[in-house]
Every structure is written in C-alpha cells, then in structure tokens.
Amino acid sequence: MASINETLKQATVGIAGLGGLGSTVAVALARGGIGQLIIADFDTIETSNLTRQQYFTDQIGKSKVDAMVENLQRINPSVHVRGHRVKLTAHNVPEIFAEADVIAECFDKAEEKQMIVEAVLRRMDKPTIVSVSGLAGYGNSNAICTRRISARLILVGDGESGIDSGQILTAPRVGIAACHQANAIVEVIIDETKK
Amino acid sequence: MESLKINGVKKQFAAGIPATIAVLLEQLRIEAATVVAEIDGQIIECEKFAETKLHEGQSIELVRFVPGG
Numbered sequence: 001m002a003s004i005n006e007t008l009k010q011a012t013v014g015i016a017g018l019g020g021l022g023s024t025v026a027v028a029l030a031r032g033g034i035g036q037l038i039i040a041d042f043d044t045i046e047t048s049n050l051t052r053q054q055y056f057t058d059q060i061g062k063s064k065v066d067a068m069v070e071n072l073q074r075i076n077p078s079v080h081v082r083g084h085r086v087k088l089t090a091h092n093v094p095e096i097f098a099e100a101d102v103i104a105e106c107f108d109k110a111e112e113k114q115m116i117v118e119a120v121l122r123r124m125d126k127p128t129i130v131s132v133s134g135l136a137g138y139g140n141s142n143a144i145c146t147r148r149i150s151a152r153l154i155l156v157g158d159g160e161s162g163i164d165s166g167q168i169l170t171a172p173r174v175g176i177a178a179c180h181q182a183n184a185i186v187e188v189i190i191d192e193t194k195k
Numbered sequence: 196m197e198s199l200k201i202n203g204v205k206k207q208f209a210a211g212i213p214a215t216i217a218v219l220l221e222q223l224r225i226e227a228a229t230v231v232a233e234i235d236g237q238i239i240e241c242e243k244f245a246e247t248k249l250h251e252g253q254s255i256e257l258v259r260f261v262p263g264g
C-alpha cells in the first residue's frame with residue numbers, strides 16, 4: 001500500500017471560493033502535502049477580508065486566485081495549483097473540478113452553497129463534497145462538528161449560526177470550520193485509497 | 196399514523212404526510228433555495244421540489260445552509 005504522504009501527493013482537491021474558509025483550507029492542504037489543488041473565485045482582496053482570510057496587506061486589490069497561487073507557491077512549491085478566476089455556476093463546476101477527488105464548498109451565500117452541493121451530487125459521479133453551514137460568531141467551538149450526510153456529502157458547522165442573523169465572522173471560528181473541512185478532506189482521501 | 200424519517204428522526208403527521216417536498220419545507224418554514232434534499236439517499240434538485248411526491252416511511256435528509264464563509 002502507498003504511504004500516506006504518497007497518497008496525499010496523488011490527490012486532487014477542488015476549492016470553490018477563496019474567502020475565509022477557502023483560503024484557510026488551501027493553506028492547510030498545501031502544507032499538508034496534497035499534490036494538486038484546483039482553486040476558483042471571481043473576487044478581489046479587500047482590506048476587510050484580512051480579518052480572517054489568508055492574504056497580506058500588499059495583496060489588497062489583487063484577485064484572490066492570483067494572490068493565493070502566489071502564497072501557496074511560497075508555502076510549498078511542490079504543490080501544483082490551478083487557478084480559475086471565474087464565477088462558479090452549476091454548469092461550469094463539473095468542468096472546472098472534473099479531476100477533483102474531493103471538493104471543498106467555501107462560499108459565503110446560502111444559495112450558492114446549495115447550488116454547488118446540488119451540482120456536485122447531481123452532475124458529477126466521483127467527488128465527495130465537504131460543505132459548511134453555520135460558522136458565524138465567536139466562542140462555542142465545540143458546536144462546530146463534522147457529519148457525513150450521505151455517501152458523497154460531508155457537512156461541517158453548527159448548522160445555525162449565519163451572518164444573516166447579524167453575527168460577525170471571526171478568524172478563529174471560521175478557522176475552526178475550515179480546518180474541520182481540511183481534516184475531513186484528508187480523511188476522505190486516505191480512506192478512499194483503502195477501499 | 197403516517198410518518199417520515201427526517202434527518203434521522205421519525206416524524207409523525209396526524210393529517211397525513213405532506214404531498215411534496217415543497218409542502219414539507221413550507222410546513223417547516225424553511226426556504227427552499229437554501230436546502231439540499233435527499234430522499235432515501237437520492238439527491239432531489241431544488242427545481243423539482245414542487246413535483247416530488249413524498250411517500251409513507253421515506254427517509255429524508257434536509258441540509259439547510261446558513262450564510263457565512
């Protein structure tokens with residue numbers, strides 16, 4: 001059997017959205033030795049993003065994809081990163097993430113979370129999707145959990161804390177959810193190879 | 196009494212189970228656009244919620260998304 005490091009190096013992970021969740025998942029997986037990352041976002045970095053997203057002050061105004069490609073190369077040059085500066089839709093998701101073994105849903109809006117989970121489960125055969133619902137606010141770390149909903153859907157979060165109820169996003173609590181996501185992704189990759 | 200299993204918990208409906216997923220979500224006051232629904236492990240697209248009939252004993256997973264990321 002291949003070693004765990006070799007297994008992770010062979011894996012391809014898609015990251016949909018590069019905000020607080022996506023940028024943190026990307027950094028964790030690059031450090032963790034995932035071989036290929038496919039990252040996608042249409043947005044540019046704003047000052048307010050720096051409270052919880054893995055960018056630097058001199059990257060304000062840059063596209064998140066370009067900045068993250070740069071940062072990941074500095075962290076671990078052996079990771080192959082493919083960046084897509086694009087707005088993800090139900091139609092382009094299967095194409096952009098065609099080679100992904102696992103996809104991380106890292107969007108902000110509830111409707112977009114719904115869209116990509118539905119698209120991956122309905123329009124793709126292979127990848128597992130690890131999605132997040134409920135990470136806003138502070139404290140209450142242990143309310144954030146990871147649950148397998150069905151064969152290809154894993155859900156992270158406390159299920160209820162949204163920014164719609166006026167709660168803020170904080171680096172620690174978003175980071176907890178993002179690392180749950182990254183950890184679930186590593187687990188899926190390693191477990192898949194045991195089958 | 197007719198029942199459905201919703202997110203692992205058996206729920207009984209005195210007046211009969213809701214006719215469709217759309218009706219069920221309405222009863223639960225959940226906005227359809229923020230939900231991923233599976234019936235017996237099969238994903239049901241949001242646009243088919245109104246036409247997807249529910250049957251006694253089905254196991255339904257409703258994943259409700261709240262914003263933030």
